[in-house]
Amino acid sequence: MADHPAGIVYRRRIPGLGHWRWQRYSAVVVxxxxxxxxxxxxxxxxxxxxxxxxxxxxxxNALALAGLVTIGLWHGMLGLQxxxxxxxxxxxxxxxxxxxxxxxxxxxxxxxxxxxxxxxx
Amino acid sequence: MxxxxxxxxxxxxxxxxxTSMMSITHRATGVALTTGTLVLAAWxxxxxxxGESYAMMAKxxxxxxxxxxxxxxSVALIYHAMxxxxxxxxxxxxxxxxxxxxxxxxxxxxxxxxxxxCLWLAILA
Numbered sequence: 001m002a003d004h005p006a007g008i009v010y011r012r013r014i015p016g017l018g019h020w021r022w023q024r025y026s027a028v029v030v031x032x033x034x035x036x037x038x039x040x041x042x043x044x045x046x047x048x049x050x051x052x053x054x055x056x057x058x059x060x061n062a063l064a065l066a067g068l069v070t071i072g073l074w075h076g077m078l079g080l081q082x083x084x085x086x087x088x089x090x091x092x093x094x095x096x097x098x099x100x101x102x103x104x105x106x107x108x109x110x111x112x113x114x115x116x117x118x119x120x121x
Numbered sequence: 122m123x124x125x126x127x128x129x130x131x132x133x134x135x136x137x138x139x140t141s142m143m144s145i146t147h148r149a150t151g152v153a154l155t156t157g158t159l160v161l162a163a164w165x166x167x168x169x170x171x172g173e174s175y176a177m178m179a180k181x182x183x184x185x186x187x188x189x190x191x192x193x194x195s196v197a198l199i200y201h202a203m204x205x206x207x208x209x210x211x212x213x214x215x216x217x218x219x220x221x222x223x224x225x226x227x228x229x230x231x232x233x234x235x236x237x238x239c240l241w242l243a244i245l246a
Binding site for chain 1: 148151154159165168169171175176195202209212
């Protein structure tokens with residue numbers, strides 16, 4: 001670290017620092033959105049279909065849900081990347097697993113965004 | 122052939138401590154929560170598809186197994202959130218002495234228990 005003091009000038013030169021920073025920024029966003037939705041869902045209790053449509057269809061909730069799913073999955077990908085890098089030592093294997101996990105996350109994200117959009121728009 | 126690299130201490134002869142156990146639990150809950158996004162996505166898609174598919178989803182959630190998964194998800198979420206705040210405080214340079222690390226660890230475990238109990242009391246009440 002002595003050759004690369006963590007400062008604005010050297011920020012781009014330290015490999016992995018971007019990953020580290022975004023993992024933390026996304027953590028704060030996901031934390032706030034999760035607090036909002038856990039409190040909202042707990043206060044609503046059991047939801048029928050009309051109640052669920054009203055919840056997801058509300059513009060603020062729709063935006064917040066879209067943010068929660070995309071930023072949450074992104075935070076999960078940054079975390080799973082570290083886990084995969086730590087535990088999969090087969091040459092090339094970690095890239096394959098990470099690729100599969102990312103494609104799966106993208107599909108889950110797109111399905112969620114489609115669902116939110118079709119209810120809210 | 123794998124390169125000869127230094128090995129970390131063998132887990133079999135390593136006495137588990139609160140710190141290492143909470144660290145691996147943070148990872149495990151993170152993996153579980155990321156996988157659990159699938160449930161949230163399924164719920165959203167069910168809402169979008171209409172009353173019939175929503176009724177199926179609601180039935181699955183109301184099933185004891187569904188409730189168990191939901192409870193597990195809530196414990197994992199609350200633990201990961203509380204311990205995540207602990208990690209963020211370390212990243213900002215706070216609480217890095219060993220006694221502080223143990224104290225914050227105990228606080229995280231206590232808060233996980235407390236908030237999980239509060240959440241499910243609020244849901245079931």
